[in-house]
Amino acid sequence: MPSEEVFNTPDGATYTTSNGDPIAEPYAVQRIGHNGPVLLQDFHHIDLLAHFDRERIPERVVHAKAAGAHGYFEVTHDISDLTCAALFNKVGKRARVTARLSTVAGEAGSADTVRDVRGFSVKLRTEEGNWDWVFNNTPVFFFRDPSMFPHFVHTQKRDPQTHRKDADMFWDFFSQVPESVHQLLILFGDRGIPDGYHHMNGYSSHTYKFVNAAGDIHYYKMHCLVEGGFRTLDSTKAAEIAGQDPDYGLKTMYNAIEQGHYPVWNVFVQTMTIDQAESFRYNILDMTKIWPHAEYPLRPIGKFVLNENPKNYFAEIEQSAFSPSHLIPGVEASTDPVLQSRLFAYPDTQRYRLGVNYQQLPINAPIAPIANFQRDGRATFVSQGNRPNYKSSIQPLSYIARTASQAKHEIWLGQATAELSSVTELDFEQARILWNKIFDESARERLVKNVSDHIRNVTSESIKRRQLSIFAAVEQTLSDRIADLIDLPHVTPLQVPDPSAALRFQASSH
Template identity: 45%
Template sequence: MTQKRLTTTAGAPIADNQNALTAGARGPVLMQDYQLIEKLAHQNRERIPERVVHAKGWGAFGTLKVTHDISKYTRAKVFQPGTETPMLARFSTVAGESGAADHERDVRGFALKFYTEEGNWDLVGNNTPVFFLRDPYKFPDFIHTQKRHPRSNLRSPNAMWDFWSLSPEALHQVTILMSDRGLPQSPAQMNGYGSHTYSLWNDDGERFWVKFHFKTLQGHAHYTNEEGANIVGQTREGYQEALYGGIESGDFPKWRVCIQVMPEMDAEKTSYNPFDLTKVWPHADYPLIEVGVMELNRNPENYFAEIEQSAFSPSNIVPGIGFSPDKMLQARIFSYADAHRYRLGTHYEALPVNAPKCPVHHYHKDGSMNFMGQQTGARDAYYEPNTMGGAVEDPSVAEPPLRISGDADRYNHRDGNDDYVQPRALHNLMNDAERARLYQNTAASIVGVDAIILDRALDHYDQISPAYGKGIRDALSKLTS
């Protein structure tokens, strides 16, 4: 194979890429060595800000194949029977920095980008169907508890449990986190969820509330804390090795894609708030409906370009898919896109990994790194409306109005909410061995925190179930004896 010629970034061929230009063999380096300056300057700029949360991640490309007909719920072309859509998945831990170990007990991000013929649809969820919070006002505070203490620069169990014990809505997610599913063996061996309530709407303008589920077809497999620690002692990159290595060897992971569907006006009848991110919808009331299969079958050619620079945002929806009054979702619609503009730049969605596969026309102008020029559809159309032949709106894709509304106010998100009933139901579903591991994991996480915080947390567990509280106390006793 003929070797390609090395050049500068401006395309000029390079004669010597081994030695700096100096004034004699023992003389100083010369400022005119523009090749050296270019290399050093680029090296100084190789790092971009890591994600504040979900910094450590692993990703791959694949397809979504629709095998069932859900067209009565949505006009979205991505969900029409027989459709195959290229997509990208990025999995991640929540709390750890970009160099953190993979096999630590944490919630896992489950972010998906579907390159549909009507634009990109992003579904940015987790491997859990719920989250720690229902009100976005507390999200920055919660994330602070997962990061380093400003004085010690260490992770603080005291801060974490102080916040959780003052936030009973977190109990459902904490129970999942401390259960077996809090430490999956690999990305392929965990479920994914949209977590939020979204909506679908069809050609007749009917809206349905929806929950998205991605059920692993590899089977669930988990590690204990001790097993995870042993693996971390051998490799900090176990998830990357498993995902990348499996796909390279032709072992393509798959997930069964399902939805739960709720008629629009049912949201006013349920005993729980169906837009509450700390709650699940009972499958007995809203059973899983088959959609298709998601398969990952191609590794990125360059991790930084295609995974580190990938940008997912719930604001990316397509005709037939919509939002809901879910408070956490409403905040993420803003915050995710805003984070990408800060981290990657104004035109982050023009990067190849983020760019739609369909035609793009808009009136956004200029800004740092505008390498695509004008995308209005006409040379002289740089504003709208215009008579220059620029892109125009399409009323046919208008979304039907929400029929559920209320007066604007700062509603107390803890009023009228039972934050114990769903953790109790989850606890009751576990067998004795699963409960024993749940108690042990919780005790290992909470041991050593301040007595007032410990008492407050245990009181919550007693209210979930006396057996739950006693199990944690017994496990704590063994750890501290």
């Protein structure tokens, strides 16, 4: 149903062609006589058809289905010891935000209540440029090697021959990537199906860096925790909703905002010094691992509120473009290899979908004035007038130096290598804690059932046994309980090297 605004405030516009020519009857076409052919001179009709043929832009390869809204971020705590970002120079300062919250694997028409990771993207418009948070609703991810990403996505999509989702592809991939088991326990646990987009948390997963005015580095992970706590659906309820109301997530978030029940997320960071990062048990660049809260507690920095629905979904949500490379002074990317790859892949996706000038679209344009040497290209809205398109002495630009981070900490010397991370016992420790200490028995029972219901659709016995051996490396009883439900014999744990074989984090390698 259209919003009350549509019903109550008609704009009284006059119908025209795309070039502004008023048309008396939009359904009429020019013909020769009553039964003759349509005339090519009927620009209104031809333009209508031609535009209709081009209405769709490429949907995102991942995160195609999404809800979105606008609101604000507000600084609630002083973190000037961590970052020199101007956004944080005053408690109470606000920045306008646009958020796009999504499923990952499904197409634009897929159901909102599938068991899937959720995307959690927020664009903050600051005086120093746009700062994009391109997060997920889980604190870890499936792997730490960036070259796996395209192949991983292929296995979550459709089989190239049958064009169906395929359990063999799904589990064939994960059974060859043992470090994915931590994320799999989250995905097939109670948190695997959020109850709508506005009842879930968001996590950076990646490690980023804050740089303060003195140039000191603090590594951080960010957590956006929804007020009132996250809500989830069980598999039965989710399947019922998917059949009856596949746009449930879009509807419930839109209606909540329309009714004044604005979603609020409190924002925290976990931080590490350089010394802490280098002595940490796990590699801080490994996004399959969390940082224990007992060792690295959550520090509040702000909150963000979504209090405004879009007037036009396509213009404000579908055309919104997020990238982890959209950073501001005082915030930097770490050398997490998956993050480093996303720094390229995400803006390149938008260049393909929206064009090279995607950041000139109103929804993506920063409030900070733009001055650079980029010019022209399709759909140029801001051409920067007669300003020279090179470093000119005739009309020179001003240049502001950035606060330099500690250069000694990040000096790399070495040969170019083709590197793939190795699996060790460390990759099962946190999943084991999740199974043994975080989940209660009822949560363990639901996890086992959820995995069993999915993996029993696999036709390859070797894939099922291989995945069971990974579960056994976490905890033998986990594997055995799944095996019993899918009528397979128990398997022994996957054998991996001990923790000493893991690659440790040492930023300076000279």
